[in-house]
Amino acid sequence: MLKLDFHPAGRHFLQIPGPSPVPDRILRAMSYPTIDHRGPEFGELGLKVLEGIKKIFKTQQPVVIYPASGTGAWEAALSNTLSPGDNVLMFETGHFATLWKKMAESLGLKPEFLGLPGIEGWRRGVQPQMIEERLRADTQHAIRAVCVVHNETSTGVTSDIAAVRRAIDAAGHPALLLVDTISGLACADYRHDEWGVDVTVSGSQKGLMLPPGISFNAISPKAFAASKEARLPRSFWDWTDIVEMNKTGYWPYTPNTNLLYGLNEALEMILGEGLDNVFARHERLAEAARRAVRAWGLEIQCVDPAVYSPVLTGVMMPEGIDADAVRKIIYERFDMSLGTGLGKMKGRMFRIGHLGDCNDLTLLATLAGCEMGLRLAGVPLEESGLPAAMAWLSQPTKASGMKAAA
Numbered sequence: 001m002l003k004l005d006f007h008p009a010g011r012h013f014l015q016i017p018g019p020s021p022v023p024d025r026i027l028r029a030m031s032y033p034t035i036d037h038r039g040p041e042f043g044e045l046g047l048k049v050l051e052g053i054k055k056i057f058k059t060q061q062p063v064v065i066y067p068a069s070g071t072g073a074w075e076a077a078l079s080n081t082l083s084p085g086d087n088v089l090m091f092e093t094g095h096f097a098t099l100w101k102k103m104a105e106s107l108g109l110k111p112e113f114l115g116l117p118g119i120e121g122w123r124r125g126v127q128p129q130m131i132e133e134r135l136r137a138d139t140q141h142a143i144r145a146v147c148v149v150h151n152e153t154s155t156g157v158t159s160d161i162a163a164v165r166r167a168i169d170a171a172g173h174p175a176l177l178l179v180d181t182i183s184g185l186a187c188a189d190y191r192h193d194e195w196g197v198d199v200t201v202s203g204s205q206k207g208l209m210l211p212p213g214i215s216f217n218a219i220s221p222k223a224f225a226a227s228k229e230a231r232l233p234r235s236f237w238d239w240t241d242i243v244e245m246n247k248t249g250y251w252p253y254t255p256n257t258n259l260l261y262g263l264n265e266a267l268e269m270i271l272g273e274g275l276d277n278v279f280a281r282h283e284r285l286a287e288a289a290r291r292a293v294r295a296w297g298l299e300i301q302c303v304d305p306a307v308y309s310p311v312l313t314g315v316m317m318p319e320g321i322d323a324d325a326v327r328k329i330i331y332e333r334f335d336m337s338l339g340t341g342l343g344k345m346k347g348r349m350f351r352i353g354h355l356g357d358c359n360d361l362t363l364l365a366t367l368a369g370c371e372m373g374l375r376l377a378g379v380p381l382e383e384s385g386l387p388a389a390m391a392w393l394s395q396p397t398k399a400s401g402m403k404a405a406a
Contacts, residue, residue: 013336015366017153017312018183019205019212020356022262026209029265030258037257038250046249049260052267056185056208056275057200057218059192062243064217065263067256070182070203073215074100075107076237077178077199078145081223083231084108086144089134089175091115091126095154095342100147100180107232112143119344125152125159125307128167135171145176145198151184153206154342156314156351157302158188165196176223182206182215186270187282187311187355198223204259206311207278208266209356213259219243280397282310285354285363288392289313292367292385296374301349311355312339315370316348321379323350330373336366360393 014021035041053063066072082088085108090101092115104111114130115121126148135143146168151158161179168177176198181190186207192200197220204214219239227239241252270278286308293300293315301314317323327338327350339351352370354363367389374381 008335010335013334013362013366013369015353015369016337016339017156017206017351017353017355018203020207020209020353021358022211023209023269023357025269026262026265030211030262032258032261034257037255042257043249045260045264046246046251046255048249049263049267050246050249052264052271053216054218055271056267057192057202057216058190058194059200059218061193061221062219062224062239062246064219064239064242064246065251065255065260066215066217066237067213067254067259068215069212070180070201070205070215071099071103072237073182073201073203073217074103074180076215076217076234076239077201078104078107078109079230079232079234079237080217080227080239081176081178081199081230082107082109082144082226083229085110087112087142088145088147089114089131089143090147091131091149092121093124093126093149093155093157093159094122094152095345096152096180096182097149098343100149104147109232111147122152122155122344123157123301123303125157125304126164128160128163131164132167132171135168135173135175138173141174143173143175145178147178148180150179150181150190151188151309151311153183153312153339154345154351155301156309156312157304157307158184158309158311159307161190161197162195169196176226183311183355185216186275186278188309189279192218192220196220198226204263207270207282207356208263209269210259210262210266213256214263279310281359282355284393284397285358285360286310286313288360288363288389289352289354289367291388291392292371295383295385295388296371297380297382301345301351311353313352313354314341314345314349315352317350318379321377322347326350326373326377326379329376330369333376334369334373336369338370364389364393
């Protein structure tokens, strides 16, 4: 039964890897009075956010903004570029890659799932050489698109998208490259144009620090040309009318006005801090979290340090320990939400989110809550993880606004 009267003192610690906490500044912006979405003030807002969001994707090309979740933007990416029965190469890195594959099947596409066997593929990133080998074997170019997840939220793995692009090019294959960076955008470095991505999918509720309800498609010229020939049914998701009306700051349907107020504020916050500083902050917090986990003597879900995620850290439980039971203790005792294990990792791990509106003290409090909860759950820890995290975070750093050590 929902506990509507559950109001403990202090703020709830929402430390799942999205939706992430929404800063007060953004909440205040969203509280502005709703305006006429056909009026001149809205047109100015529309043009501003449409231009600003390009800087986050690092693109000069159109970025379509939908009043939908990231799942909607998944469908938009597929339905705008592909036709019934098309072959699609997808790579299994975790729960969300699996869900995108299921969507492709439901749309009448023919996805082929590459990946490492068992849970091994859920502990490592995309393997570009496997994509290259498969595309080289496709001498008839039957595969129309390659779909990969940049930051796999279920596992804490960030794949090398530039390497995937190189693999496609090395195979001399014309397939489109479709990338999900729903949890990676505005947290980890992402370069839509430079990396040759054809459609990038993202959402509002992660690094952009907004509530759920906005999703995005960044579109390359090649993808837009493909949309003219694609035959999957689409109406609401169709890029054509949206891109045309966006030229004047408007949409062909009623947009989510107040969320766009919030998006405008989020863009000012992120670009004001500077994208490189945002990325450095996320990397720094992630390393602190990993140092705490290692001090505890627990295993990090991602086994390849080269692709550790700056967005979240997956913490594996020892054999016989139910991760969800640990999460329950932490929630009930310390009013903190952690991410559950999904799919193949259900009950085997929990996920610490350190993304968006997060700083040193937020993370330290989060790690303290995790450590106390682990001890209460009877999980054997080698030592406290807080000293290791504090030692890392207390180093002078330019990203923190302090002078670097001489």
